[in-house]
Each structure stands twice: as structure tokens, then as C-alpha cells.
Amino acid sequence: MIAVDKQAAGKARDGVGGRNLDTLAAVVRKAVREQPVWDFHTHLYPATFGTPFSGSAKGADPAGLMLWGVDELLTYHYLVAEVYRVVPARSLPYDAFWRMSKREQADHIWKHLFLERSPISEACRGVLTTLERLGLDPADRDLDGYRRWFAAQDPDAYIDRVMEIANVSRITMTNAVFDDNERQRWLSRPQVADDSRFAGVLRFDPILRDWPAAAKRLTEWGYPAGESLDVKSVESGKRFLRDWIDRVKAIYCAVSLPPEWRYEGEDDQRIGSQVMRRIVLPVFAERDLPFAMMIGSRLRVNPELRDGGDMVGLADVQSVVRLCREFPNNRFFCTMLARENQHELAVAARKFGNLMVFGCWWFVNNPSLIDEITRMRVELLGTSFIPQHSDARVLDQLIYKWDHSRELIANVLVDKYADIAATGWTPSEEEIRRDVRLFFHQNMEDFLGD
Numbered sequence: 246m247i248a249v250d251k252q253a254a255g256k257a258r259d260g261v262g263g264r265n266l267d268t269l270a271a272v273v274r275k276a277v278r279e280q281p282v283w284d285f286h287t288h289l290y291p292a293t294f295g296t297p298f299s300g301s302a303k304g305a306d307p308a309g310l311m312l313w314g315v316d317e318l319l320t321y322h323y324l325v326a327e328v329y330r331v332v333p334a335r336s337l338p339y340d341a342f343w344r345m346s347k348r349e350q351a352d353h354i355w356k357h358l359f360l361e362r363s364p365i366s367e368a369c370r371g372v373l374t375t376l377e378r379l380g381l382d383p384a385d386r387d388l389d390g391y392r393r394w395f396a397a398q399d400p401d402a403y404i405d406r407v408m409e410i411a412n413v414s415r416i417t418m419t420n421a422v423f424d425d426n427e428r429q430r431w432l433s434r435p436q437v438a439d440d441s442r443f444a445g446v447l448r449f450d451p452i453l454r455d456w457p458a459a460a461k462r463l464t465e466w467g468y469p470a471g472e473s474l475d476v477k478s479v480e481s482g483k484r485f486l487r488d489w490i491d492r493v494k495a496i497y498c499a500v501s502l503p504p505e506w507r508y509e510g511e512d513d514q515r516i517g518s519q520v521m522r523r524i525v526l527p528v529f530a531e532r533d534l535p536f537a538m539m540i541g542s543r544l545r546v547n548p549e550l551r552d553g554g555d556m557v558g559l560a561d562v563q564s565v566v567r568l569c570r571e572f573p574n575n576r577f578f579c580t581m582l583a584r585e586n587q588h589e590l591a592v593a594a595r596k597f598g599n600l601m602v603f604g605c606w607w608f609v610n611n612p613s614l615i616d617e618i619t620r621m622r623v624e625l626l627g628t629s630f631i632p633q634h635s636d637a638r639v640l641d642q643l644i645y646k647w648d649h650s651r652e653l654i655a656n657v658l659v660d661k662y663a664d665i666a667a668t669g670w671t672p673s674e675e676e677i678r679r680d681v682r683l684f685f686h687q688n689m690e691d692f693l694g695d
């Protein structure tokens with residue numbers, strides 16, 4: 246907490262917005278730019294998890310998890326989906342695309358989404374912002390020149406460089422324990438994530454999305470479990486979660502859930518609800534760990550697009566409400582994918598102090614929607630939510646995701662401070678910095694550490 250001294254309090258009386266709204270806007274934008282972000286949710290990894298593009302360092306690992314560089318930026322699954330809008334599968338069958346090398350895929354996307362039409366979608370614009378902030382000139386339109394620049398970087402040092410440009414102080418990973426590639430890396434090298442720049446998060450979707458399939462895997466891994474929840478299965482499920490929470494040093498645990506996901510209350514006997522009630526939430530309560538639920542992703546509506554083939558569906562906020570009420574000793578982070586769910590979710594957060602709303606996720610991580618959602622959340626929740634996470638999959642994306650979001654969040658804050666300044670309540674610079682710190686760091690830290 247930033248202390249507001251007497252002098253600052255005095256300044257607050259004639260305040261930064263009282264006489265001059267331009268000054269207020271400048272102070273807010275500076276505070277937002279200068280506040281380091283603890284990124285709540287990414288899919289990024291340190292170089293110790295291997296990288297398919299080693300730049301100036303030795304030893305590329307084709308299945309490595311640290312993604313970075315211009316070819317990865319261009320082949321982000323958002324852009325794969327977009328290129329199939331303009332070069333449809335009847336012209337380029339999906340399997341032909343997936344057989345191409347990463348470089349060929351990037352060439353294809355560059356040609357069709359950047360050169361043959363203007364790159365004005367948010368995901369395309371993000372590549373340009375990133376290049377520009379790295380000191381490259383998007384006006385060159387010189388993909389091979391950009392490639393040469395990236396090839397001269399050392400992946401580990403590049404993490405520092407990107408974090409500095411994006412002003413990100415800590416990156417939260419998503420450690421998917423049901424992903425064979427990732428699981429093997431943890432098992433063969435327990436220190437793989439000993440890097441203070443990164444924090445671990447245990448991600449275990451199949452346990453709640455498809456218990457019978459998850460139980461089979463648990464059994465193979467030495468945690469005997471059956472399709473129905475007998476005592477042994479419950480114990481195995483709990484032991485599995487505890488072991489992996491310890492292994493990844495999870496700061497919280499997370500799942501993504503489909504639009505159809507429901508929790509109907511204590512009499513709900515469906516297997517997913519029983520798993521939630523008897524395995525998942527008791528372990529997190531015992532460990533005092535919050536649980537992040539990302540709700541509304543309908544997976545693989547077009548499986549040929551792989552990661553780009555998921556879409557959005559309307560979810561059920563009342564199921565979250567029931568969990569918050571029935572499990573007051575658990576803490577829930579929640580984000581939803583459908584625009585139509587955002588208002589009800591923010592209202593739910595007004596009712597439960599154990600619910601922390603976060604981020605504008607995936608298909609709502611677009612300027613017009615970030616603006617709308619952030620305004621609405623401020624009006625309902627004041628400063629008591631986490632406005633954004635990056636969801637970056639490619640390290641360099643931290644730069645544009647945070648640049649774009651900072652600008653939008655600052656715009657909202659300027660308007661909201663101006664509204665209260667009109668009453669005579671003019672915030673001091675210290676108060677503005679305090680609020681900005683809540684948004685970009687403190688709310689997350691406080692909710693984690695309750």
C-alpha cells in the first residue's frame with residue numbers, strides 16, 4: 246500500500262483534476278504507463294522449458310514451450326483462424342497448412358493478412374505494435390529483416406528485454422498437467438521453473454470437464470481412480486492435486502470450463518459437481534489457494550484449426566454464485582468469455598467478497614469490448630477487480646497486449662476521475678498511483694494472500 250502523506254493529502258484538496266483535466270489525463274496515463282504489471286494469466290514459460298527457436302543461443306528444442314520471435318507472432322492461433330477467412334480450406338486444405346514449416350506458415354499469413362490487405366484486426370495490429378516497440382520499423386514490411394533481428398537475440402536475455410519494454414514485473418504461467426509434453430518436463434527436471442520472473446499455476450481442465458477420462462490418466466500415473474467417486478478415487482484425486490500443487494509451486498489453480506458447465510448446489514449429484522465438492526474445493530481450502538475459473542469456451546467447433554478452432558458460448562453466472570455462497574472458505578477468481586455474461590458476473594462480485602473478477606479474456610480482449618467492460622466494472626466495483634491479463638502465448642505479445650490495454654484502462658480512469666473531480670473530489674497524484682497499483686498488482690497479490 247502506498248502511503249499518502251500529509252503533503253499529498255493537501256495537494257489532493259486542490260488536486261490534479263480540479264483546474265485542468267489535461268493535467269489529470271497526463272498524470273493518469275503516466276501512472277498507468279509506469280506501474281509494473283503482475284500478469285495474472287499467460288501461457289508463457291522460461292527458456293528452461295526449451296524453445297523451438299533458439300535465436301543466437303545453441304540448441305533449439307522443436308517441442309519446447311517457450312515461444313517467441315516473429316514467426317511465432319505471425320502463427321499465433323488467432324491469426325491462423327483469421328487467415329482461413331481469406332484463404333479458405335478449399336484453397337489451402339488444413340492438413341497442407343499444418344504440414345508447412347513454421348516459417349512457411351508465417352510467410353503465408355504475412356502475405357495474406359499483412360500485404361494483400363491491411364492488418365487492421367486487433368491480432369494483426371498487435372504484431373505491428375510489438376515490432377515497433379522493439380525498435381523495428383513496421384513501415385519496412387521486411388519480414389526477412391525482422392527475422393534477422395530476432396535471430397540475433399538470446400532467448401533468456403530476451404525475456405528480460407520484453408518484460409522491461411512491457412513493464413511486466415512477473416509472469417504467471419499456465420502449467421497444464423494433462424499435457425504430456427509439459428508434464429514430462431516437470432517430472433524429468435523438478436527445478437525446471439526455478440525462475441523468479443515466473444510463477445506457477447496448476448491447470449487441470451480434464452478433472453472437471455471429463456472425470457472418467459481424467460480418472461484413467463490418474464490411474465496410469467499411480468493415483469488409482471474409477472469413473473464413480475468412491476472413497477479411493479476421492480483420495481487419489483486429492484493426492485494428485487496436492488502433489489502437483491507442490492511440484493509447480495502453484496500460486497493458484499485454474500480450469501477453463503464450457504458454456505454448459507453448471508453447479509446446481511449441494512444436491513447436485515452429477516459427476517463434475519461431485520468432483521468439485523469432494524476433491525477440488527476441499528484441497529484448495531486446505532491449502533488456502535484460490536481457484537480460477539475461466540468459463541465459456543466451447544472447444545474445437547472447428548477441430549481442423551487446432552487451437553484456433555475454439556469459440557465462445559453463453560455461460561451460467563448463477564453456478565458461480567452458488568459456489569461462492571456454498572464455499573465461503575474458498576476464494577474464486579473468475580472470468581467469462583461471452584460479452585453477454587460480463588454484467589451479471591460483475592453484479593455477482595458485488596455480492597461475494599470471495600469472488601475476484603479478472604481480465605477481458607480472448608474474444609473480449611478487443612479494444613471496443615475492453616473499454617465497455619472496464620467502464621462497467623469500475624462503475625459497479627470501483628477499484629476492486631483485476632482489469633486485465635495478457636493471455637500471451639508468445640513472449641513478445643506481452644508488449645502489445647499490455648500497451649493496448651494500458652491505454653484503454655487509462656482512458657476509463659481519466660473519465661472516472663473527471664466525474665468525481667466535478668464534485669470537488671480531486672484525486673492527488675499519489676492517490677491515482679495507489680489505485681493504478683491496485684489494478685495492476687495489488688488486487689491480485691491481496692486476493693492470493695488472504
Ligand code: RAT
Nearest residue numbers: 288419501539552607636638
Ligand atoms: O486465449 C487463448 O489463447 C486461448 O487459446 C486459451 O489459451 C485460453 O486463454 C485458455 O487459457 O484456455
Ligand code: ZN
Nearest residue numbers: 286287288636
Ligand atoms: Zn489462456
